[in-house]
Amino acid sequence: MRNRNLALILNHLHQNSPISRSELSSQLGINKASISTTIRELIDRGIVIEVGVKSGNQDVGHPSIDLMINPDAGRIIGVSINQGIVTAVITDISPNILWRKEVNLPASNLFQENMQVVKNLIQEVCNLARGHKLPILGLGLSIPGMVDIESNRLLAAFELGWQNIDLNVLIEGNEDINFHIGNEAHMSGLGERYFGSSEKSASTLYLNWGLEMSGAIIINENVVPGSMGLAGEVGHFSLDPNGAMCECGNLGCWNTMVNFKAAVSRIQSKIDAGESSCVLEFCNHSLNDLSLNLFIEAVRQGDSVAVGALKETGKWLGIGIANLINLFNPDLIVLGGPLSQAFHLVYPIIQSEVDQRALPWQRNSCQIKPSRYRQDACLIGAVATVIWNIFNNPEEPIRKTFRKKIKR
Ligand SMILES: [Zn+2]
Known part of the structure; x- marks a missing residue:
């Protein structure tokens, strides 16, 4: 129940911010005490922020304070592989792109050579994201192919000429970061739904x-x-x-x-x-x-x-x-x-x-x-996939990523 309420609240905040506690309570049908406790916890963890008093008719003595997801709750890494190019971004939760780099892939279709270039860029972007001194909420990797998301295995990417590749090697040395790999269209579609058209x-x-x-x-x-x-x-x-x-x-x-x-x-x-x-x-x-x-x-x-x-x-x-x-x-x-x-x-x-x-x-x-994002849809989608996993299965990622933030 707690996990379900947490997911409902995070998703509703994402779609309807700024919004007050009492609006959350009435729109979600969750009692005010539960909303209040959960929001207190999310504020303590730095995931939600208060953004001012709502204007309009308020009860005197009970100002209604608006809430929103904190864009700086952490950093997210998005990576996309396409024919001839790999691109990486660091974003906030909004998701504003704070850093971006594109690297050409070797002309040969030899996946070992290509994988090494991708792996190097992932290492670089992880190092840079750590320098932001905020929790790294996850890394999304978009691939133009069919992916077994349980085992992180690429089954086939016909246009790249790659088949049956274990993609876990790409994150070796960065296993502390939540890693989400996915099909380009699935991730792009989710990104457009979260932030786009x-x-x-x-x-x-x-x-x-x-x-x-x-x-x-x-x-x-x-x-x-x-x-x-x-x-x-x-x-x-x-x-x-x-x-x-x-x-x-x-x-x-x-x-x-x-x-x-x-x-x-x-x-x-x-x-x-x-x-x-x-x-x-x-x-x-x-x-x-x-x-x-x-x-x-x-x-x-x-x-x-x-x-x-x-x-x-x-x-x-x-x-x-x-x-x-x-x-x-x-x-x-x-x-x-x-x-x-x-x-x-x-x-x-x-x-x-x-x-x-x-x-x-x-x-x-x-x-x-x-x-909205045209050729960048897969990158924004990789970022959206990380956010989707936090919002919809919040207990584990939040416990893992924000464990040091509770001060009480
Ligand atoms: Zn076909």
């Missing part, structure tokens, strides 16, 4: 659009994990039995119609048909060397071939999204990931496909929005 949504489908398409189903503030924590692999929906080969080995997955490679092959077809494009100069006339960022740059510059390829890709995106709306009946679809930087160009195409194909009740109750 889907705040207040009861039923969100988050789609991570980039090198591949992956997804997360978020009900209220919880990721739907599935039986093994692997739910949401929408990119591997089989849509064309005779389609192109997907990285998973199957033919005609939705990925092969909507991912970055699909856009590049559409560029190739246009160039083969005689259209001219600045994209070729961007990649020294070898489309195999075209990076996702350079593709986005060509789109930004209005290159007709790049924009045309993106719009064709958007049509297939809309067809898949119409199916997902029928399947999940979400109130919101959030499109994130690197390709969502071009949301404004593809949104009318997606909406048109959805209007033609999804069932009217489901489509009329569903909004489609870009993610």
Whole structure:
């Protein structure tokens, strides 16, 4: 009961601050004495702060003091691995990014070399976070692949070419820090729900659009994990039995119609048909060397071939999204990931496909929005995952992290 009340209070404070003790009591249905005791403890531990007297009609002699989660209750580390790059941040609880570093990964796909670079950056960010002299609330690591979150084992990251890797090695020497590893879309979806585009949504489908398409189903503030924590692999929906080969080995997955490679092959077809494009100069006339960022740059510059390829890709995106709306009946679809930087160009195409194909009740109750954090959604999501674990299973992390703070 105590753990449940603590979780309710922390989550409610996070979503509704500033808020008074009596408002917490009436809105949560927990008696005032229990609220008062719990808030006293959270203030003693430095997790909650009082932020002033609420204005408006107050009982004389009983001023109502507003409360909020203390942004400086501790520091959180977020790390994301993507193709060619690893990024680390230190944030407060808000989460304001206080420090950030990106490091290129070796061009080879040899995971030992790549892992060493990731491990070095994690060591650096842990050392720096310790220097803040505040509790380190945890480290979230986002991976674009399927992860067994019980054992911290990466099952497969098709686009990175990595399989069956024990990721516990990454935190060797820093085992005192709560370590949460997760799938990029799951973490990003949670981050958008906590701090971004889907705040207040009861039923969100988050789609991570980039090198591949992956997804997360978020009900209220919880990721739907599935039986093994692997739910949401929408990119591997089989849509064309005779389609192109997907990285998973199957033919005609939705990925092969909507991912970055699909856009590049559409560029190739246009160039083969005689259209001219600045994209070729961007990649020294070898489309195999075209990076996702350079593709986005060509789109930004209005290159007709790049924009045309993106719009064709958007049509297939809309067809898949119409199916997902029928399947999940979400109130919101959030499109994130690197390709969502071009949301404004593809949104009318997606909406048109959805209007033609999804069932009217489901489509009329569903909004489609870009993610707030775009390509950074996975980093904010890694941070949000740490916060989710504290808010929803508070006894153990709070006991471990804040044990020295109680003075009474
Ligand atoms: Zn596939």
